[in-house]
Amino acid sequence: MAPTSGAAPVPPRPSGRRRLPLVLAAVLVLVLVTVGLVVVRPGPVGRWLGDGDAGPATVVPVEPAPVAVLAAADVGAPMPSAEGMRAVLDPLVGDAALGGRVNVAVADALTGQPLFERGGGEGTVPASVTKLLTAVTVLTARGPGYRIPTRAVSGAEPGEVVIVGGGDPTLAAGAKGFYPGAASLEDLANQVRTALGGNAPSRVLVDSSLYPGPVYGPGWDDDIPTGGYGAAVTALMLDGARKDPKAGQGWAERVPQPDLTAGRAFARLLGVPDSAVQKGTAPAAPTEATGAPAESTEPGAELGVVQSPPLIRLVDIMISESDNIVAEALARQVALARDEPGSYAGGATAMAEVVSELGLPAGGLTLADGSGLSRRNLISPALLTEALALAASPDRPELGGIFGGLPVGGWSGTLRDRYGAAPGTAAGAGVVRAKTGTLTRVHSIAGVVTTAEGRLLTFAVLTDQVPPDGMESARSALDRIAAALATCGCH
Structure with missing residues (x-):
């Protein structure tokens, strides 16, 4: 059971990695506002994306100026303070809709410094956010260009x-x-x-x-x-x-x-x-x-x-569509790359081994599959935020591919219909990029968000004791936390 009082001050987490300047490129999602406009991808790009051979590019009307729906990060933006984060997040984390246990971690993507934790190191049933670890470990073990x-x-x-x-x-x-x-x-x-x-x-x-x-x-x-x-x-x-x-x-x-x-x-x-x-x-x-x-x-x-x-494409499919079968196949690729059996147990063993090799905090980590369908999986929010920060840094450039498939709040994937309808969530539209997870009584979200001042943060919120009939209210409570980070100066 998570404590009901405010979170204790978060000391900097020791890290064996040297943090380098963030080079995660800002991703812009463009809204096509011309009704009926058809975009034809030219041949080489079409083939790269998996289309058949394309003919000559179709002449289309001049497009209006695109509308950016995903804010760019600013490496010079000020970092929120731990005190400011507590003031903003404590009331939201205590929402009864999140059930009897809610564990949270927020970190600065540029430095990896923890900014807020409440049960940040506690293993929690993660559901589909497990796929973030599957992505990080398979890209490490096999590389983005590997083909099966x-x-x-x-x-x-x-x-x-x-x-x-x-x-x-x-x-x-x-x-x-x-x-x-x-x-x-x-x-x-x-x-x-x-x-x-x-x-x-x-x-x-x-x-x-x-x-x-x-x-x-x-x-x-x-x-x-x-x-x-x-x-x-x-x-x-x-x-x-x-x-x-x-x-x-x-x-x-x-x-x-x-x-x-x-x-x-x-x-x-x-x-x-x-x-x-x-x-x-x-x-x-x-x-x-x-x-x-x-x-x-x-x-x-x-x-x-x-x-x-290539695996980078399979990772993109796994994350964007939360494809459980692709996830289990990728977990087995981690196993095979580490000379473990291509089984659930082999995948779990190999994934945990790679997590340790990367210097990520493995306390509280228990894995039974790569998709998150298993209720035996336990992952800490701090592990997820550090994995995301590592992927956003130049330390391991092959891991940056995990961001391409992350759903965008109010725009794509499992976040398409979120960030707007529920009170207090609209600020996350186009700013939150995150993987969600859902099982009965389990609701989670982990990803990246850009603050109002342009600082890129990693965050993870995991709950596994939500009442069975509380799915919608729990999701709204999770979205309010991420939306609050988007509006945060938090100094």
Whole structure:
């Protein structure tokens, strides 16, 4: 239970990192005010964003001056004082709508100095703000440009082709699936046909052994596997295990065996009947003693490979859409990069290891999955604010990619319909960028906000004892805290 009195003065948190000047570029979101205006992205940019080949750019009317809806940070702006922050935040943090436990941390993004804490070091059930740690750890472990392969190899028996899942959750059956820019089974099948030189395969094995252990996460609510936001997590799947790749964002019906579903789709592209598809294990790759490529009929010889979009794109999808299946795939990439099993336990172990390597405060940290669906996860607000500050600094430039997908208050993602309707929240519109988290009784938010004077702050507010019927009032209370930071001089 958090104390009901005001927060104690916050001493500077010791840090082993040397803080350098902030180089996080200001991000401007532009409002298109011309009704019916269509913007056509030119070819190279369109392909980078996952579109198909674009034709010549369409001539469009001259646009009016864009309206900035995300304030730029000013590295010369004054930093709020701890006393000023307490005066503003203590009444809001004590809101009964936040339930029996609310833990908060606010820090200066430029220096990493804590400005306000109330239970800042206490592990709290975080829900989907867990994805911020998943993003930071996978970008550290794998790097922004890493791509996840899906391979096809020759089987041990003549006519046998093995599709080997590498953990790409965005893989599509055809040219276009649910995720823009995804790799295609159609492309992989074409490579296999070329490699086989016209010899038709007769059997397909599905190797999803890269992910051992249970397919559902520990600590997940009973309705999550079939509730449309979770799914069986396997090393081979199509469209995040969606039954219909044309389903919208958020809730979607998922297939019960994503690996076999993908294997059957691959077999059909090769002209192999569903009855000739089963799970198996790929033979070891042949030894190339002479340096010559292996024959396509040699067991384990590679017949084709396709690659996922780069991890920076997958991180963006995970954060902007709060995609749980992508999150679990990325947590396993952390595990594999650290020679841990590609399982829930392996991902949790590896993520905690990377957090420690980065010098972030790991006190109170317990992880069971990478999406935040597990109620066994515990993360402290201080860990989140320090992780965000690290990502905003030049110490680890590869981490800056986590900011691109953060929803903007009153504008995008899970904050699209917030910051405006509830009293006391309007000041956060276009100024708050944050990841939200929601489970029954759990409501959280963590991100960055620019003060009225232009200082960039990191903040995290985690609650896990909200009454089951108190979701809307709890969200409004969280938004009032972030909006107060946006109006803050707090000297």
